[in-house]
Amino acid sequence: MSTSRIGASPTRVGGHGRVTGLQQYVADIRLQDVLQVKLVTLDCARARIISIDTSAAEQVPGVHLVMTAADLPQPVPRFGPQFVDRPVLAVGETKYHGEPVAAVAADTKDAAEEAARLVRVEHEELPAIFSVAAALDPDAVLVQDPAIRPNDPLARTNVLREHRFGWGDVEAAAASADLVVEGSYVFPMVTHFAIEPHGFMAAPDGDGIAVWSSIQHPNWLQKILAKLLDLPLAKVRVFAPDPGGGFGGKQHTKFEPLVAFMALETGRPCRLILTLEETFQAVRRVSTEVHVRTGFRTDGTLVFRDVEANYLIGAYADIADRTVSKGSYASCGPYRIPAARILARSILSHTPPSTAFRGFGNPQPIWAVESNMDDAARALGIDPLELRLRNLPRKGEAFIPYDTPADGDWEQTVRRAAELIGWGTPLPPGRGRGLAVGMKSGPTTGLSYSTVRLLADGSVVVYAGTSDMGQGARTVFAQIAAEELGAPHDWVTVVMGDTAVVPYDQQTSASRSTVLMGNAVLRACRDVQAQLRAMAARLHGVDESEIVVERGVVRLPDRVLPIIDVLKPGLGRLGGELIGNGEMRKDAEPDHPLGGSAAFFEFNCTAIEAEVDEATGDVTLLRHATVSDVGRAINPLQVRAQDEGAAIQGLGHTLMEHYIFDESGRIRNLGAIDYRIPTSMDLPLELLSETVENDDGPGPYGSKGMSEGALLCVAPAVAAAVRDATGAVIRDLPLTPERVWRALQERPTR
């Protein structure tokens, strides 16, 4: 009897390909007779397109097509996951720096590049909106044509949506509070910077189309393409190779429709791989300005919280508004609060479309609320750790009315992080400590199907439509199947990323896949186990009710057999296999403000010890402790890698990442030289990551989703440590050396 696979860390499925260079990402796949595509863009934030002259471009040898909006079906098709707002190519106006005006398809990259340079776009630069203040100005130009949302009272503003949440009576609570603390906080524009730039290919496929994309949501893409191309789903085949990092930036449709139209027009496969600069112009996190006002009793008990958040989204909505609603809904934080008011706005701007990014609208309000808690702790004279503990809900306690109650022992997580940082122990002078908590709702709805095939020799094939972009989904599903069906770990194959072969999965996001797809895989295994039970009953003349099939074995009344010993005789001379199907569904709750309550919460506590060089503003992170409640780590090595990765990625927006604009809204720091992300030399001197596992999640074996938690509250924890060390209060990210230095210059003398 082999020991359990669950909680072990077997080799990553797909790891071999990654360490040999054999793994095929989209850009590595060679299609015969493929045409290379190059985008034509304008070097300004916003412009009116007067005319496009493609004649010189078309003369370049090897060019097959120079496509503009005029060559598309009219009116130009639009798409988007929430709003059908984004045209396949710019129509009449470019609305952000980098919006494509035309695209060239040619035999070689050189020819495509040369032709792209020769496309003459006569254009008039227009004033662009790229700040909240500019967008909300009553005289501001409208980013979006009001005709796109005709029945919307906000259509004549740049506010795409307003979200209001709340409970209790905030004004009454405010009157009764002993102390009210407020502040405004800014979270910058940052970009995903996956090391694999987005890649897209499309090819005519009989009477349908085949598309390759680094997409995280292949089925969603399939649906959008089918609609745009007026094809049945069954004729749109999406291949989704494992992305080289997604972080949310590859969730939704971007240039697949363009490449598909080009493939259909030319009759040839077409290939577009973005440059790194183009990815900065394609995807980013929503930036925000958040005002928080919180009321406390003198003992630190929370009385009310009032949050107003202006989220600056891009020129096209993508999924940004969902990040706004979901993030702001939970923005009061994991606290017991009698009264709350939340107002959040999605505000359009002439900037690259913002989209999902690890944390999904939560890091921004968490930056504000946790900094506000730190402010309050000082004003109240209460230890910041105590202030959190005093207000955390207990496990099972509702803290957002009518929503999922706290689903973990969050106090345990917080105390462990505090212990790891040595909270309360003496600190040498010049050092400071900070602590913060972060919480994010998991998926609110979901639907995943899986098929599992138990082959005649006991090996297993698992079909799962999840996208494995580094989080290790393949491995987790292989572990589940191996565990349930008694197969050795390396006897399990996991098939993903082909909509013609793999059953439906709604999406890979919200840290959902271990719970939703994991449960679907588990149920598919249960289906196989049920068939094995029937087989065993038949073979051994025993009633099914007396047989249990679980964890790789068949338990008969008088003995226990490994599954293979039932399978082989059961299949008999003709052989064959057993096929199981599983479905995991979380239905929508139409009355819920978000359409559904959280399947689980990701909860993290981050504690930082830092030292600041006051002459230069350099922040040295001496110790970074991060503890996440994950329910059960099915693969601890992968869980740790994800948690540490999230923590370090969080240090990016905390210490160094931001878009830099010029006065006209053009992005100045496209590319790797002037947009800095953490390198191996930018790690905290000590990084301690741990998990809390109480088997209390809704996923297989008590697991919860994870991988976003450790990013959520890095920024406020670091800022609190900087403040503790120096007295400087900083409310805008990132905490670059220069900005810290400035804050030090400006702080009141102690």
Place this chain on the structure above:
Amino acid sequence: MHTFAYARPATLAEAVALLADRGPDARVLAGGTDLIIRLRDGTLAPAIVVDLKRIAELRPGIREEEGRLVISATTVMTDVAADPLVGRHFPALAEAAAVVGSVQIRNRATLAGNICNASPAADTAPPLLVYDATVVAAGPGGPRRIPLDDFFVRSGVTTLARGELVTAIELPIPARRIGAAHVRRTRRRGHDLASVTLCCGVDEAGLTRLAYGSVGPRPILVVDDSGLLADPAAPAAAKAAVFERMFAAARPSPRSMRASPAYRLAMLRVLGRRALATAIERLAAGE
């Protein structure tokens, strides 16, 4: 990238003739870590690229010759940083060469290329200035020796004439002991371009040479021969006054993305103090 012709001359004379003939249509290629980027982004579109790496006379190497250290033009940063002679006589240069980019960049980027590129932020420029480097060039008019301080004009521009190329950088082996340190400001601990780059050298006669970059169109060399900076016992206020005179030439660009002028000017003072203190320590330690 636009296409171009590619030449790989085998001798210095060939290379000079080619460059003299083609003038601004030609660009020299050594390490390529600056040139390739500019070819790709279109800021340079030469008709011909002249690769220097097969020229016999320019073979990479560092040797001592008649009281000078001669670093040939194709010597890469990795080798400058690791060379025992550089480490012994010009340790601040080794320090600077070791932080130019990443390992991969240092394996290709040449010392000569770094100064010919004439970025005001070139990290090797301050130590080369402090150590009184001379650029040796070959051209149609014959060989020429150019003190490094006369070599830089402004960003991207040197005093090399048409047809000239750098064949070596020479450093006089110091007659007096020097303690020196290179320091810089970056946006992260990982490899980065400098917001301020600075080198300070103090010799046993009390002469202080200080050079700084990334705060104006070209690296600046300033000298204090009063002995005040070099004196460990001199009051900080007096030293600060000397520093103010030394940094008066700084003109940081308001357009820079890396740092604001106010921060750069403040950091000049911080780095100047720190580099000076380290230089004095190193001199006393008898390196």
Place this chain on the structure above:
Amino acid sequence: MIETCPIELTVNGRRRALEVAVHHTLLDVLRDDLQLTGTKECCLVGECGACTVIVDGRTVDSCLMLAVEADGAEITTVEGLAPEGRLSPLQQAFLDRGAAQCGFCIPGQLMSAHALLASNPHPTVAEVQEGLAGNLCRCAGYRQISAAVLATAEGAER
């Protein structure tokens, strides 16, 4: 008119004779002309290290080297780290330590690690971090990568 140039180079121990476009980089030629797609394309400005290969014993960003400059050179890419079907101890350590998440940066990390260990068989943690600082990982699996490199160094000792 695109200028081409004949070059001869050794790639992963195998001599290759090619006609390359003069303005194509070594990265272009490895991926497109030789179908060695293990080496990856990302920033194209020598910052991210995804394109790292070994040229004449030293790591370089192949995006910053013209293919013509590689004439006569000996190149090793990730495909050349171990004979076909096998894994080098370094690759095995990367697998064992969970160093590869999305995997896109890993070929570059492996080349830098391989070169580091060749010149410094017993690096400290700091030396590993600095030696691999030119290889960005957005999954930020830096600690797992460092652990794998150190484990390989230790393993070689025994």
